[in-house]
Amino acid sequence: MRSQELPSKDNQEAPATKAWVGAGLLAALGASLCCITPLLAIMAGTSGMAASFSWLEPLRPYLIGVTGIVLGFAWYQKLKPARNIDCDCETNPKPNFMQSKAFLSLVTVFAAVMLAFPSYAHVFYPQAQAQQQVAPNKANVQTVEIKIKGMTCAGCEAHVNSEVNKLAGILKVETSYANANTLVQYDKSRTDVKQIEKAVSATGYKVTETKKK
Template sequence: MKSGNKLGGLGLLTAISASLCCITPVLALLAGTSGLASTFSWLDPLQPYFIGLTILILGLAWYKALRPVRQTDCLCETEDKKPFLQTGKFLGILTLFTALLLTFPLYAHIFYHQNNQQILLDDQAKLQKAEFKISGMTCTGCEAPIDHEINKVPGIFRTTVSYEYGNAMVEFDPAKTSVEEIESAITKTGYTVTGTKKAE
């Protein structure tokens, strides 16, 4: 079981590596250093390999943990009770934590509270729309820190950030903010605005 839990620990490390580009934005938010959000985006192309390696390592760990022990005919003393770190329960906890890390992009948005600003407009025609092309997003987990930062800017009416399209569509009150201020908010997260276009 000892070698099985060493493999479990290795599986946890590869899971952390696979999830690092998604976890960093949340850690950056909690630390108050939102500029670090895209620090590990370079790991994104390696993510499928880390996930595959994690599954392989954990599978091997469970195989070692669950394979039957060979019975011997000697009258040896029974094995002492194993420390907790060498038990199947600990390997189960490692596996659960690893699964939570690998699925992190699916629930990363819950770490960001919604900044729903109430904007009172006499005429909605005064709103402007702009599309910001953004590079550096690696998964849907990257959308939340960008959305969070944009919504801190006064005068934001509606925001839609899309990893799939690599952009942020923003409706805002031009009397309270500008395209430049919104672009600056996006840049604070560490992602790069590659182009801006005012929409009709």
């Protein structure tokens, strides 16, 4: 009588491994969503939704940790030695691609790219230049500092710079997510503080305070 076929190690662990891989992907995406959303918003032409996931920024360190733990465990499950079972069993078919080490490697690389996204997000933003063509009268040059809530990475800085530079009369824009502000030098004969605040607000980030320098 033929022995009963027993499931292979790969088939036994496939559901658990898939769950860990899925959790790792979700955690990696969650850790980067606050910086991915502004870029997607610009591409979709709906920049007002850019700050929708800024509330995830304080959770980013924890999400990075979760990503490392769950993918590390998935690799442990994949690489641990198989238990030896003495039986006259039929050989099970080769596991499919989604159960393979190659797939887990791709997922790990993708997660790493997502986690690093905030550090290189700014390169994807359009490099809008200030539209000022003629040297302004020095008496018309003013600088304003606008405090902004909701920025989370260098991509957010590029987003604000891009929107403000679309205005006529902008001479220089320096935005810092670390300082939660933007410093704008402008020609007051061509634009004003209200227009600059409106451009910042159009990104989806919140203007909290404005000070003229």
